[in-house]
Amino acid sequence: MTGLLAVEVQLRLVGAVLVGLGVGHVALPRVLAWRPQFAGLRPLTRQVLYTHTFFIGVMCVLLGLAPLLLAADLLAPGRVPAAVLGAECVFWGLRWGAQFVAFPPATWRGSRLHRAGYAGFTLLWTWIVAVFAAALLTR
Template sequence: MEIHFWIIGCLFIALALSHIIFPRYFNWKQELSKLSLVNRQIMLVHSFFIALMVLLIGLLCLTSAHELITTTLGKRISLGLGVFWGARLLIQLVGYSPKLWKGRLFETGVHIVFTVFWTYISVVFIKTYLA
């Protein structure tokens, strides 16, 4: 099971680092300029802290896999992470309009990759809690 935590840790760190390109890729300078100052700053601050949390979860998985798998506290943390990422999977499936990805090759691929990613992560964390 520890290998799964290592894989998840590496994937989360990569995901956190990918947030660096979000502003340019999603054209945030122009897109967010339409928002009020408070909404623009909320978007930027929240995105930063999401990336930071994803990075920290990745580091936790890399450095504390054994504890997450074998200790009572670790299993409870794994349950919380499983529920959290399970909710993220649900949002992936029903929270985003299919208009964003259907009929678009790259976007459909990203949708599928993240659906598989959130499923894998949720299953590993929940299975860890139940073991």
């Protein structure tokens, strides 16, 4: 397959999106107005939340760099590319599942923006898992 639908191109696109998503974690506390919401938390709890958010962002960047920069290598035969693609499938597949478990309707039905975000992220995780699975199965 050639063009935009080629697996290698899709891997690079997924990689770019994941890097952008990871970098976007920097703005998450401001966008979600954490300062006033976290004001009542104990300092340790607040710091754990900020620290975990930072490391989740770093992981998104790292998990995105491989497909962004090494898409052709990931599609080559071998155990290491299969392991990397398999790990990405498992990781993002778990994130896809968490979309339905960790975010019940009560958390996103309140506003049009939250509904759009929920739908958008559901589609995003579905696409990411599908691309990694297609890469793993067609290499």
